[in-house]
Amino acid sequence: MPAISFQSVSKTFQTARGPFQALDGVxxxxxxxxxxxxxxxxxxxxxxxxxxxxGLSKATSGSVSVLGIDVNTQAADARRVLGVVPQxxxxxxFFNVREALQFxxxxxxxxxxxxxxxxxLESLGLSDKANHNMRQLSGGMKRRMLVAQALVxxxxxIVLDEPTAGVDVELRQTLWQFIAKLNxxxxxxLLTTHYLEEAEALCQRIAMLKNGKVVALxxxxxxxxxxxxxxxxxxxxxxxxxxxxxxxxxxxxxxQLPAHDALEIERHLAALREAGLNAEDVEIRKADLEDVxxxxxxxxxxxxxx
Amino acid sequence: xxxxxxxxxxxxxRFWKVGFQTVGAPVLTSVLYxxxxxxxxxxxxxxxxxxxxxxxxxxxxxxMSVLQNAFANSSSSMVQSKIMGNLxxxxxxxxxxWSWFFAYTLSAVVRGMAVGLGVLLATALFVWQSxxxxxxxxxxxxxxxxxxxxxxxxxxxxxxxxxxxxxxxxDQMAAFQNFIIMPMTFLSGVFYSIHSLPDFWQRVSHLNPxxxxxxxxxxxxxxxxxxxPWLSLGVVxxxxxxISAVAVNLLRIGFKIRG
Numbered sequence: 293m294p295a296i297s298f299q300s301v302s303k304t305f306q307t308a309r310g311p312f313q314a315l316d317g318v319x320x321x322x323x324x325x326x327x328x329x330x331x332x333x334x335x336x337x338x339x340x341x342x343x344x345x346x347g348l349s350k351a352t353s354g355s356v357s358v359l360g361i362d363v364n365t366q367a368a369d370a371r372r373v374l375g376v377v378p379q380x381x382x383x384x385x386f387f388n389v390r391e392a393l394q395f396x397x398x399x400x401x402x403x404x405x406x407x408x409x410x411x412x413l414e415s416l417g418l419s420d421k422a423n424h425n426m427r428q429l430s431g432g433m434k435r436r437m438l439v440a441q442a443l444v445x446x447x448x449x450i451v452l453d454e455p456t457a458g459v460d461v462e463l464r465q466t467l468w469q470f471i472a473k474l475n476x477x478x479x480x481x482l483l484t485t486h487y488l489e490e491a492e493a494l495c496q497r498i499a500m501l502k503n504g505k506v507v508a509l510x511x512x513x514x515x516x517x518x519x520x521x522x523x524x525x526x527x528x529x530x531x532x533x534x535x536x537x538x539x540x541x542x543x544x545x546x547x548q549l550p551a552h553d554a555l556e557i558e559r560h561l562a563a564l565r566e567a568g569l570n571a572e573d574v575e576i577r578k579a580d581l582e583d584v585x586x587x588x589x590x591x592x593x594x595x596x597x598x
Numbered sequence: 599x600x601x602x603x604x605x606x607x608x609x610x611x612r613f614w615k616v617g618f619q620t621v622g623a624p625v626l627t628s629v630l631y632x633x634x635x636x637x638x639x640x641x642x643x644x645x646x647x648x649x650x651x652x653x654x655x656x657x658x659x660x661x662m663s664v665l666q667n668a669f670a671n672s673s674s675s676m677v678q679s680k681i682m683g684n685l686x687x688x689x690x691x692x693x694x695x696w697s698w699f700f701a702y703t704l705s706a707v708v709r710g711m712a713v714g715l716g717v718l719l720a721t722a723l724f725v726w727q728s729x730x731x732x733x734x735x736x737x738x739x740x741x742x743x744x745x746x747x748x749x750x751x752x753x754x755x756x757x758x759x760x761x762x763x764x765x766x767x768x769d770q771m772a773a774f775q776n777f778i779i780m781p782m783t784f785l786s787g788v789f790y791s792i793h794s795l796p797d798f799w800q801r802v803s804h805l806n807p808x809x810x811x812x813x814x815x816x817x818x819x820x821x822x823x824x825x826x827p828w829l830s831l832g833v834v835x836x837x838x839x840x841i842s843a844v845a846v847n848l849l850r851i852g853f854k855i856r857g
Contacts, residue, residue: 348689349857368692376690382683386612392687398604399691441687 294321295480301354329495375447400445492581526571602697609705625716658788668710668751669758676762695849706755743818750811
Protein backbone atom coordinates (compact mmCIF):
# COMPACT_ATOMS: atom_id res chain seq x y z
CA MET A 293 0.00 0.00 0.00
CA PRO A 294 1.52 3.34 -1.01
CA ALA A 295 1.91 6.11 1.59
CA ILE A 296 0.30 8.60 -0.78
CA SER A 297 -1.55 7.82 -4.00
CA PHE A 298 -2.69 10.44 -6.51
CA GLN A 299 -5.09 9.05 -9.13
CA SER A 300 -5.81 11.32 -12.15
CA VAL A 301 -6.21 14.37 -9.94
CA SER A 302 -7.56 17.43 -11.75
CA LYS A 303 -8.54 20.78 -10.35
CA THR A 304 -10.23 23.63 -12.16
CA PHE A 305 -10.71 27.02 -10.53
CA GLN A 306 -13.43 29.36 -11.70
CA THR A 307 -11.88 32.78 -12.09
CA ALA A 308 -13.14 36.11 -13.37
CA ARG A 309 -11.32 35.43 -16.64
CA GLY A 310 -12.90 31.98 -17.03
CA PRO A 311 -11.92 28.52 -15.80
CA PHE A 312 -8.28 27.90 -14.93
CA GLN A 313 -6.96 24.34 -14.84
CA ALA A 314 -4.44 24.16 -12.00
CA LEU A 315 -4.01 20.36 -12.13
CA ASP A 316 -4.49 18.17 -15.16
CA GLY A 317 -4.67 14.42 -14.51
CA VAL A 318 -1.87 14.07 -11.99
CA UNK A 319 -1.14 10.42 -11.09
CA UNK A 320 1.70 8.98 -9.06
CA UNK A 321 2.34 6.99 -5.90
CA UNK A 322 4.75 7.64 -3.05
CA UNK A 323 5.87 4.48 -1.26
CA UNK A 324 6.03 4.14 2.51
CA UNK A 325 9.33 5.31 3.93
CA UNK A 326 10.28 7.33 0.86
CA UNK A 327 11.73 10.83 0.90
CA UNK A 328 9.98 12.27 -2.14
CA UNK A 329 10.50 15.63 -3.82
CA UNK A 330 7.82 17.56 -5.69
CA UNK A 331 9.37 20.31 -7.80
CA UNK A 332 8.07 22.83 -10.23
CA UNK A 333 8.05 26.56 -10.97
CA UNK A 334 5.66 28.93 -9.22
CA UNK A 335 2.11 28.27 -10.37
CA UNK A 336 2.86 24.69 -11.46
CA UNK A 337 0.21 23.31 -9.11
CA UNK A 338 2.37 21.97 -6.26
CA UNK A 339 0.49 23.73 -3.48
CA UNK A 340 -2.88 22.96 -5.07
CA UNK A 341 -1.95 19.27 -5.10
CA UNK A 342 -0.87 19.41 -1.45
CA UNK A 343 -4.05 21.30 -0.48
CA UNK A 344 -6.14 18.50 -1.99
CA UNK A 345 -4.03 15.90 -0.18
CA UNK A 346 -4.49 17.81 3.11
CA GLY A 347 -8.24 18.22 2.66
CA LEU A 348 -7.99 22.02 2.42
CA SER A 349 -9.40 21.88 -1.08
CA LYS A 350 -11.38 19.39 -3.15
CA ALA A 351 -10.24 17.87 -6.44
CA THR A 352 -12.54 18.52 -9.41
CA SER A 353 -11.97 14.90 -10.40
CA GLY A 354 -9.72 12.01 -9.44
CA SER A 355 -8.89 10.68 -6.00
CA VAL A 356 -6.17 10.90 -3.38
CA SER A 357 -5.46 8.46 -0.59
CA VAL A 358 -3.04 8.38 2.34
CA LEU A 359 -2.05 4.90 3.53
CA GLY A 360 -5.08 3.63 1.63
CA ILE A 361 -7.46 6.12 3.30
CA ASP A 362 -9.42 8.31 0.90
CA VAL A 363 -8.89 11.98 1.81
CA ASN A 364 -12.36 12.91 0.63
CA THR A 365 -14.65 10.16 1.92
CA GLN A 366 -12.66 9.39 5.12
CA ALA A 367 -11.29 12.89 5.67
CA ALA A 368 -10.87 12.73 9.46
CA ASP A 369 -8.99 9.41 9.37
CA ALA A 370 -6.75 10.63 6.57
CA ARG A 371 -5.83 13.79 8.49
CA ARG A 372 -4.90 11.70 11.51
CA VAL A 373 -2.04 10.01 9.61
CA LEU A 374 -0.94 13.17 7.83
CA GLY A 375 1.26 16.01 9.14
CA VAL A 376 1.25 19.04 6.88
CA VAL A 377 3.60 22.03 7.10
CA PRO A 378 1.77 24.81 5.27
CA GLN A 379 3.62 27.20 3.00
CA UNK A 380 2.18 30.43 4.39
CA UNK A 381 3.93 31.72 7.50
CA UNK A 382 0.87 31.72 9.76
CA UNK A 383 0.57 31.75 13.55
CA UNK A 384 -1.97 32.43 16.29
CA UNK A 385 -0.94 35.65 18.05
CA PHE A 386 -2.92 34.86 21.21
CA PHE A 387 -0.74 32.02 22.47
CA ASN A 388 2.79 31.08 23.31
CA VAL A 389 4.78 28.32 21.66
CA ARG A 390 3.98 25.61 24.20
CA GLU A 391 0.27 26.48 24.33
CA ALA A 392 0.00 26.33 20.55
CA LEU A 393 1.55 22.85 20.54
CA GLN A 394 -0.63 21.64 23.40
CA PHE A 395 -3.79 22.80 21.65
CA UNK A 396 -2.67 21.21 18.40
CA UNK A 397 -2.13 17.92 20.28
CA UNK A 398 -5.60 18.27 21.75
CA UNK A 399 -7.23 18.66 18.34
CA UNK A 400 -5.72 15.29 17.39
CA UNK A 401 -6.89 13.84 20.69
CA UNK A 402 -3.31 13.20 21.81
CA UNK A 403 -3.13 13.41 25.60
CA UNK A 404 -0.11 14.01 27.88
CA UNK A 405 2.07 14.99 24.97
CA UNK A 406 4.59 17.11 26.88
CA UNK A 407 7.55 14.74 26.45
CA UNK A 408 7.14 14.72 22.66
CA UNK A 409 6.52 18.48 22.59
CA UNK A 410 9.79 18.99 24.50
CA UNK A 411 11.61 16.75 22.04
CA UNK A 412 10.16 18.67 19.09
CA LEU A 413 11.18 22.00 20.60
CA GLU A 414 14.67 20.66 21.34
CA SER A 415 15.16 19.20 17.86
CA LEU A 416 13.97 22.39 16.18
CA GLY A 417 16.01 24.69 18.40
CA LEU A 418 12.97 26.31 20.03
CA SER A 419 13.39 25.13 23.63
CA ASP A 420 14.30 28.56 24.98
CA LYS A 421 11.25 30.07 23.23
CA ALA A 422 8.67 27.69 24.73
CA ASN A 423 7.06 30.41 26.83
CA HIS A 424 7.38 33.22 24.29
CA ASN A 425 4.32 34.53 22.54
CA MET A 426 4.16 33.56 18.86
CA ARG A 427 4.40 37.23 17.90
CA GLN A 428 7.86 37.50 19.46
CA LEU A 429 9.31 34.80 17.20
CA SER A 430 11.43 35.65 14.16
CA GLY A 431 10.34 34.48 10.70
CA GLY A 432 12.65 31.47 10.80
CA MET A 433 11.37 30.46 14.24
CA LYS A 434 7.76 30.76 13.12
CA ARG A 435 8.64 28.54 10.17
CA ARG A 436 10.08 25.91 12.51
CA MET A 437 6.97 26.22 14.68
CA LEU A 438 4.91 25.24 11.63
CA VAL A 439 7.01 22.08 11.43
CA ALA A 440 6.53 21.37 15.15
CA GLN A 441 2.76 21.91 14.89
CA ALA A 442 2.57 19.49 11.97
CA LEU A 443 4.35 16.78 13.97
CA VAL A 444 2.56 16.88 17.37
CA UNK A 445 0.62 13.71 16.56
CA UNK A 446 3.66 11.83 15.16
CA UNK A 447 2.10 11.40 11.72
CA UNK A 448 3.47 8.51 9.61
CA UNK A 449 3.23 10.69 6.49
CA ILE A 450 4.81 14.16 6.59
CA VAL A 451 4.21 16.81 3.95
CA LEU A 452 6.43 19.89 3.83
CA ASP A 453 5.43 22.71 1.51
CA GLU A 454 8.55 24.86 1.10
CA PRO A 455 9.64 24.50 4.72
CA THR A 456 12.99 26.27 4.35
CA ALA A 457 11.85 29.52 2.74
CA GLY A 458 13.25 32.33 4.89
CA VAL A 459 15.20 30.02 7.19
CA ASP A 460 18.93 30.73 7.47
CA VAL A 461 21.57 28.20 6.45
CA GLU A 462 22.44 26.88 9.90
CA LEU A 463 18.84 26.32 10.92
CA ARG A 464 18.08 24.75 7.58
CA GLN A 465 20.72 22.15 8.44
CA THR A 466 19.09 21.52 11.84
CA LEU A 467 15.70 21.15 10.21
CA TRP A 468 16.94 18.70 7.58
CA GLN A 469 18.81 16.61 10.10
CA PHE A 470 15.61 16.28 12.07
CA ILE A 471 13.43 15.47 9.06
CA ALA A 472 16.03 12.99 7.78
CA LYS A 473 16.02 11.32 11.20
CA LEU A 474 12.23 11.00 11.11
CA ASN A 475 12.51 9.54 7.60
CA UNK A 476 15.02 6.95 8.88
CA UNK A 477 12.55 6.06 11.62
CA UNK A 478 10.07 5.15 8.89
CA UNK A 479 8.09 8.35 8.31
CA UNK A 480 7.30 9.05 4.68
CA UNK A 481 8.26 12.56 3.61
CA LEU A 482 6.84 14.57 0.72
CA LEU A 483 8.76 17.79 0.16
CA THR A 484 8.30 20.75 -2.12
CA THR A 485 11.13 23.23 -2.26
CA HIS A 486 12.72 25.86 -4.46
CA TYR A 487 16.18 24.92 -3.16
CA LEU A 488 17.04 22.25 -5.70
CA GLU A 489 20.31 21.31 -4.02
CA GLU A 490 18.22 20.33 -0.98
CA ALA A 491 15.97 18.14 -3.08
CA GLU A 492 19.03 16.58 -4.75
CA ALA A 493 20.65 15.82 -1.41
CA LEU A 494 17.55 14.53 0.37
CA CYS A 495 15.05 13.03 -2.04
CA GLN A 496 15.25 9.48 -3.37
CA ARG A 497 12.67 10.18 -6.04
CA ILE A 498 11.46 13.38 -7.63
CA ALA A 499 8.39 14.43 -9.57
CA MET A 500 8.43 17.62 -11.59
CA LEU A 501 5.22 19.49 -12.19
CA LYS A 502 4.55 22.05 -14.86
CA ASN A 503 1.24 23.71 -15.76
CA GLY A 504 -0.57 21.13 -13.65
CA LYS A 505 1.02 18.10 -15.31
CA VAL A 506 3.73 15.68 -14.23
CA VAL A 507 6.57 16.28 -16.73
CA ALA A 508 9.23 14.13 -15.05
CA LEU A 509 9.14 11.39 -12.44
CA UNK A 510 12.12 9.22 -11.60
CA UNK A 511 14.82 8.37 -9.10
CA UNK A 512 16.97 11.42 -8.42
CA UNK A 513 20.15 9.68 -9.70
CA UNK A 514 18.39 8.58 -12.91
CA UNK A 515 17.21 12.13 -13.55
CA UNK A 516 20.76 13.40 -13.11
CA UNK A 517 22.13 10.72 -15.43
CA UNK A 518 19.61 11.50 -18.15
CA UNK A 519 20.52 15.17 -18.24
CA UNK A 520 23.41 16.60 -20.18
CA UNK A 521 26.27 15.41 -18.04
CA UNK A 522 28.47 18.52 -17.89
CA UNK A 523 28.15 22.23 -17.53
CA UNK A 524 30.63 24.84 -18.76
CA UNK A 525 30.69 27.73 -16.33
CA UNK A 526 32.49 31.05 -16.79
CA UNK A 527 32.27 34.78 -16.13
CA UNK A 528 31.68 37.23 -18.93
CA UNK A 529 31.29 41.01 -18.99
CA UNK A 530 29.67 41.30 -22.43
CA UNK A 531 26.50 39.88 -23.99
CA UNK A 532 26.61 36.28 -25.26
CA UNK A 533 26.37 35.53 -28.98
CA UNK A 534 22.72 34.68 -29.77
CA UNK A 535 23.45 31.04 -30.61
CA UNK A 536 24.84 30.47 -27.10
CA UNK A 537 22.38 32.75 -25.29
CA UNK A 538 19.50 30.48 -26.29
CA UNK A 539 21.03 27.55 -24.37
CA UNK A 540 22.66 29.40 -21.49
CA UNK A 541 21.66 30.02 -17.91
CA UNK A 542 22.84 33.53 -17.04
CA UNK A 543 23.04 34.90 -13.48
CA UNK A 544 24.59 38.36 -13.56
CA UNK A 545 28.12 37.83 -14.91
CA UNK A 546 27.98 34.06 -14.50
CA UNK A 547 27.14 32.02 -17.57
CA GLN A 548 26.40 28.28 -17.50
CA LEU A 549 26.15 26.23 -20.66
CA PRO A 550 25.11 22.57 -20.82
CA ALA A 551 27.58 20.35 -22.67
CA HIS A 552 27.43 16.60 -23.30
CA ASP A 553 31.09 16.06 -24.14
CA ALA A 554 34.50 17.64 -24.75
CA LEU A 555 33.61 18.43 -28.36
CA GLU A 556 30.61 20.52 -27.33
CA ILE A 557 32.73 22.38 -24.78
CA GLU A 558 35.26 23.18 -27.49
CA ARG A 559 32.46 24.42 -29.76
CA HIS A 560 31.12 26.72 -27.04
CA LEU A 561 34.59 28.17 -26.45
CA ALA A 562 35.15 28.58 -30.18
CA ALA A 563 31.90 30.51 -30.50
CA LEU A 564 33.11 32.87 -27.77
CA ARG A 565 36.48 33.33 -29.46
CA GLU A 566 34.83 34.09 -32.81
CA ALA A 567 32.70 36.74 -31.16
CA GLY A 568 35.88 38.25 -29.70
CA LEU A 569 34.77 37.60 -26.11
CA ASN A 570 37.07 36.67 -23.24
CA ALA A 571 35.67 34.29 -20.66
CA GLU A 572 37.13 34.39 -17.13
CA ASP A 573 37.20 31.78 -14.36
CA VAL A 574 36.32 28.98 -16.75
CA GLU A 575 35.39 25.67 -15.14
CA ILE A 576 33.61 22.48 -16.03
CA ARG A 577 31.31 20.83 -13.50
CA LYS A 578 28.88 17.94 -13.41
CA ALA A 579 25.21 18.73 -14.05
CA ASP A 580 23.10 19.14 -10.95
CA LEU A 581 19.37 18.97 -10.34
CA GLU A 582 18.96 22.60 -11.26
CA ASP A 583 20.24 21.82 -14.77
CA VAL A 584 17.89 18.86 -15.01
CA UNK A 585 15.04 21.03 -13.81
CA UNK A 586 15.72 23.73 -16.38
CA UNK A 587 16.11 21.11 -19.13
CA UNK A 588 12.79 19.51 -18.26
CA UNK A 589 10.96 22.81 -17.93
CA UNK A 590 12.44 24.07 -21.19
CA UNK A 591 11.56 20.88 -23.05
CA UNK A 592 7.97 21.21 -21.90
CA UNK A 593 7.46 24.81 -22.92
CA UNK A 594 4.87 24.96 -25.68
CA UNK A 595 6.30 26.56 -28.86
CA UNK A 596 4.96 30.05 -29.12
CA UNK A 597 3.25 30.85 -32.38
CA UNK A 598 4.25 34.14 -33.94
CA UNK B 599 -16.71 14.00 19.13
CA UNK B 600 -12.97 13.97 19.75
CA UNK B 601 -10.77 16.94 20.41
CA UNK B 602 -13.57 19.47 20.72
CA UNK B 603 -12.65 20.18 24.31
CA UNK B 604 -9.20 21.40 23.27
CA UNK B 605 -10.79 23.79 20.78
CA UNK B 606 -13.36 24.92 23.35
CA UNK B 607 -10.61 25.58 25.89
CA UNK B 608 -8.52 27.43 23.31
CA UNK B 609 -11.48 29.65 22.39
CA UNK B 610 -12.17 30.47 26.03
CA UNK B 611 -8.51 31.20 26.72
CA ARG B 612 -8.37 33.40 23.62
CA PHE B 613 -10.84 35.93 25.01
CA TRP B 614 -9.76 35.49 28.61
CA LYS B 615 -6.16 36.49 27.77
CA VAL B 616 -7.46 39.84 26.58
CA GLY B 617 -10.20 40.01 29.22
CA PHE B 618 -9.77 43.73 29.81
CA GLN B 619 -10.96 44.31 26.26
CA THR B 620 -13.40 41.39 25.88
CA VAL B 621 -15.06 41.45 29.30
CA GLY B 622 -14.04 44.70 31.04
CA ALA B 623 -14.90 47.05 28.19
CA PRO B 624 -18.45 45.80 27.54
CA VAL B 625 -19.18 45.87 31.29
CA LEU B 626 -18.14 49.53 31.39
CA THR B 627 -20.30 50.31 28.34
CA SER B 628 -23.36 48.77 30.01
CA VAL B 629 -22.74 50.65 33.24
CA LEU B 630 -22.60 53.89 31.24
CA TYR B 631 -25.93 53.04 29.60
CA UNK B 632 -27.39 52.38 33.03
CA UNK B 633 -26.04 55.63 34.48
CA UNK B 634 -27.22 57.82 31.65
CA UNK B 635 -30.56 56.26 30.72
CA UNK B 636 -31.38 55.52 34.35
CA UNK B 637 -30.69 59.13 35.33
CA UNK B 638 -32.52 60.71 32.43
CA UNK B 639 -35.53 58.42 32.24
CA UNK B 640 -36.09 57.19 35.80
CA UNK B 641 -39.01 59.52 36.53
CA UNK B 642 -40.41 59.67 33.01
CA UNK B 643 -40.84 56.14 31.80
CA UNK B 644 -43.48 53.82 33.13
CA UNK B 645 -42.78 50.12 32.65
CA UNK B 646 -44.05 47.30 34.88
CA UNK B 647 -46.11 47.95 38.01
CA UNK B 648 -43.92 48.12 41.08
CA UNK B 649 -40.70 48.07 39.05
CA UNK B 650 -38.65 51.25 38.74
CA UNK B 651 -37.19 52.12 35.33
CA UNK B 652 -33.59 51.56 36.43
CA UNK B 653 -34.49 48.19 37.91
CA UNK B 654 -36.26 47.34 34.62
CA UNK B 655 -33.22 48.42 32.66
CA UNK B 656 -30.69 46.26 34.53
CA UNK B 657 -31.77 42.80 33.27
CA UNK B 658 -32.24 44.24 29.78
CA UNK B 659 -28.68 45.54 29.75
CA UNK B 660 -27.35 42.29 31.21
CA UNK B 661 -29.05 40.26 28.48
CA MET B 662 -28.00 42.68 25.75
CA SER B 663 -24.38 42.29 26.89
CA VAL B 664 -24.73 38.52 26.95
CA LEU B 665 -26.06 38.48 23.38
CA GLN B 666 -23.69 41.02 21.85
CA ASN B 667 -20.60 39.45 23.41
CA ALA B 668 -21.56 35.91 22.50
CA PHE B 669 -21.87 37.09 18.91
CA ALA B 670 -18.63 39.05 19.09
CA ASN B 671 -16.69 36.05 20.40
CA SER B 672 -17.39 33.47 17.73
CA SER B 673 -17.56 35.95 14.87
CA SER B 674 -14.31 37.77 15.60
CA SER B 675 -12.43 34.58 16.37
CA MET B 676 -13.50 32.99 13.08
CA VAL B 677 -12.93 36.02 10.88
CA GLN B 678 -9.54 36.75 12.47
CA SER B 679 -8.36 33.16 12.02
CA LYS B 680 -9.49 33.25 8.41
CA ILE B 681 -7.77 36.53 7.64
CA MET B 682 -4.58 35.73 9.61
CA GLY B 683 -4.54 32.31 7.96
CA ASN B 684 -4.12 30.38 11.21
CA LEU B 685 -7.45 28.63 10.65
CA UNK B 686 -5.33 26.16 8.68
CA UNK B 687 -4.18 24.64 11.99
CA UNK B 688 -7.79 23.59 12.60
CA UNK B 689 -8.52 22.65 9.00
CA UNK B 690 -5.64 20.14 9.07
CA UNK B 691 -7.05 18.29 12.10
CA UNK B 692 -9.62 15.50 12.23
CA UNK B 693 -12.03 17.75 14.20
CA UNK B 694 -15.58 17.13 12.95
CA UNK B 695 -18.03 19.87 12.02
CA TRP B 696 -19.91 19.09 15.25
CA SER B 697 -16.73 19.63 17.25
CA TRP B 698 -16.20 22.99 15.59
CA PHE B 699 -19.82 23.95 16.23
CA PHE B 700 -19.88 23.03 19.91
CA ALA B 701 -16.47 24.53 20.66
CA TYR B 702 -17.21 27.88 19.02
CA THR B 703 -20.78 28.12 20.28
CA LEU B 704 -20.13 27.10 23.87
CA SER B 705 -17.09 29.36 24.20
CA ALA B 706 -19.32 32.19 22.96
CA VAL B 707 -21.80 31.25 25.69
CA VAL B 708 -19.01 31.42 28.28
CA ARG B 709 -17.93 34.88 27.09
CA GLY B 710 -21.54 36.14 27.01
CA MET B 711 -22.26 34.79 30.49
CA ALA B 712 -18.99 36.21 31.87
CA VAL B 713 -19.83 39.69 30.57
CA GLY B 714 -23.46 39.37 31.72
CA LEU B 715 -22.33 38.42 35.21
CA GLY B 716 -19.87 41.31 35.18
CA VAL B 717 -22.64 43.76 34.29
CA LEU B 718 -24.88 42.33 37.00
CA LEU B 719 -22.15 42.66 39.64
CA ALA B 720 -21.26 46.19 38.53
CA THR B 721 -24.90 47.25 38.77
CA ALA B 722 -24.96 45.86 42.32
CA LEU B 723 -23.24 49.13 43.25
CA PHE B 724 -26.32 51.05 42.15
CA VAL B 725 -28.60 48.76 44.04
CA TRP B 726 -26.68 49.44 47.25
CA GLN B 727 -26.61 53.15 46.61
CA SER B 728 -30.25 53.63 45.85
CA UNK B 729 -32.95 53.03 48.41
CA UNK B 730 -35.76 53.58 45.89
CA UNK B 731 -34.52 50.94 43.49
CA UNK B 732 -36.18 47.97 45.05
CA UNK B 733 -34.25 45.56 42.83
CA UNK B 734 -32.86 42.26 43.98
CA UNK B 735 -29.66 40.98 42.39
CA UNK B 736 -31.03 37.51 42.80
CA UNK B 737 -33.61 36.77 40.13
CA UNK B 738 -37.02 35.69 41.40
CA UNK B 739 -37.02 32.83 38.89
CA UNK B 740 -33.30 32.05 38.48
CA UNK B 741 -33.90 29.00 36.30
CA UNK B 742 -35.79 31.05 33.72
CA UNK B 743 -33.06 33.69 33.73
CA UNK B 744 -30.39 31.02 33.21
CA UNK B 745 -32.31 29.22 30.48
CA UNK B 746 -32.74 32.43 28.48
CA UNK B 747 -29.17 33.57 29.04
CA UNK B 748 -27.90 30.19 27.81
CA UNK B 749 -30.18 29.73 24.80
CA UNK B 750 -29.84 33.38 23.79
CA UNK B 751 -26.05 33.27 24.05
CA UNK B 752 -25.91 29.97 22.16
CA UNK B 753 -28.06 31.39 19.37
CA UNK B 754 -25.90 34.49 19.03
CA UNK B 755 -22.76 32.35 19.24
CA UNK B 756 -24.02 30.21 16.36
CA UNK B 757 -25.04 33.34 14.45
CA UNK B 758 -21.55 34.77 15.02
CA UNK B 759 -20.09 31.57 13.62
CA UNK B 760 -22.21 31.96 10.47
CA UNK B 761 -21.19 35.61 10.13
CA UNK B 762 -17.53 34.69 10.68
CA UNK B 763 -17.66 32.01 8.00
CA UNK B 764 -19.42 34.34 5.58
CA UNK B 765 -17.33 37.49 6.07
CA UNK B 766 -14.10 37.71 4.09
CA UNK B 767 -13.03 41.09 5.43
CA UNK B 768 -13.31 42.95 8.71
CA ASP B 769 -15.61 45.58 7.19
CA GLN B 770 -18.10 42.90 6.10
CA MET B 771 -18.12 41.70 9.67
CA ALA B 772 -18.63 45.23 10.95
CA ALA B 773 -21.56 45.63 8.54
CA PHE B 774 -23.17 42.43 9.84
CA GLN B 775 -22.74 43.66 13.40
CA ASN B 776 -23.86 47.26 12.82
CA PHE B 777 -26.76 46.65 10.44
CA ILE B 778 -28.20 43.42 11.81
CA ILE B 779 -27.12 42.66 15.36
CA MET B 780 -27.15 46.21 16.76
CA PRO B 781 -30.62 47.23 15.47
CA MET B 782 -32.14 43.92 16.49
CA THR B 783 -30.79 44.18 20.04
CA PHE B 784 -31.61 47.88 20.45
CA LEU B 785 -35.14 47.40 19.11
CA SER B 786 -35.83 44.38 21.27
CA GLY B 787 -37.11 46.12 24.38
CA VAL B 788 -33.87 46.51 26.31
CA PHE B 789 -34.66 50.16 27.02
CA TYR B 790 -38.45 50.11 27.02
CA SER B 791 -41.44 47.86 27.49
CA ILE B 792 -43.02 46.80 24.21
CA HIS B 793 -46.42 47.83 25.64
CA SER B 794 -45.38 51.47 25.53
CA LEU B 795 -45.02 51.31 21.73
CA PRO B 796 -47.67 52.19 19.13
CA ASP B 797 -49.67 49.20 17.92
CA PHE B 798 -47.76 48.79 14.65
CA TRP B 799 -44.33 48.78 16.30
CA GLN B 800 -45.57 46.37 18.93
CA ARG B 801 -46.44 43.93 16.18
CA VAL B 802 -43.07 44.48 14.44
CA SER B 803 -41.29 43.85 17.74
CA HIS B 804 -43.05 40.53 18.04
CA LEU B 805 -41.26 39.39 14.87
CA ASN B 806 -37.86 40.04 16.44
CA PRO B 807 -36.50 36.91 18.17
CA UNK B 808 -34.25 39.13 20.28
CA UNK B 809 -37.38 40.57 21.93
CA UNK B 810 -38.28 37.14 23.31
CA UNK B 811 -34.81 36.60 24.73
CA UNK B 812 -34.83 39.92 26.57
CA UNK B 813 -38.43 39.54 27.69
CA UNK B 814 -37.92 35.98 28.88
CA UNK B 815 -34.74 36.89 30.73
CA UNK B 816 -36.54 39.80 32.39
CA UNK B 817 -39.30 37.42 33.48
CA UNK B 818 -36.61 35.54 35.39
CA UNK B 819 -35.91 38.68 37.43
CA UNK B 820 -39.38 40.12 38.04
CA UNK B 821 -41.78 37.27 37.47
CA UNK B 822 -43.57 39.55 34.99
CA UNK B 823 -43.04 40.18 31.31
CA UNK B 824 -44.67 41.40 28.11
CA UNK B 825 -45.43 37.88 26.86
CA UNK B 826 -45.50 34.45 28.50
CA PRO B 827 -42.01 33.01 29.15
CA TRP B 828 -43.18 29.76 27.58
CA LEU B 829 -43.91 31.54 24.32
CA SER B 830 -40.53 33.24 24.52
CA LEU B 831 -38.80 29.93 25.17
CA GLY B 832 -40.56 28.40 22.19
CA VAL B 833 -39.52 31.20 19.84
CA VAL B 834 -35.94 31.28 21.12
CA UNK B 835 -35.68 27.48 21.03
CA UNK B 836 -36.91 27.24 17.43
CA UNK B 837 -34.63 30.11 16.35
CA UNK B 838 -31.66 28.44 18.05
CA UNK B 839 -32.38 25.16 16.25
CA UNK B 840 -32.67 26.82 12.84
CA ILE B 841 -29.50 28.90 13.23
CA SER B 842 -27.57 25.93 14.62
CA ALA B 843 -28.66 23.78 11.70
CA VAL B 844 -27.42 26.42 9.25
CA ALA B 845 -24.10 26.81 11.12
CA VAL B 846 -23.46 23.05 11.33
CA ASN B 847 -24.20 22.65 7.63
CA LEU B 848 -21.91 25.48 6.61
CA LEU B 849 -19.15 23.85 8.66
CA ARG B 850 -19.92 20.45 7.15
CA ILE B 851 -19.50 21.70 3.57
CA GLY B 852 -16.53 23.88 4.58
CA PHE B 853 -18.31 27.04 3.40
CA LYS B 854 -15.61 29.58 2.43
CA ILE B 855 -12.98 27.73 4.46
CA ARG B 856 -12.24 24.72 2.24
CA GLY B 857 -11.71 25.37 -1.48
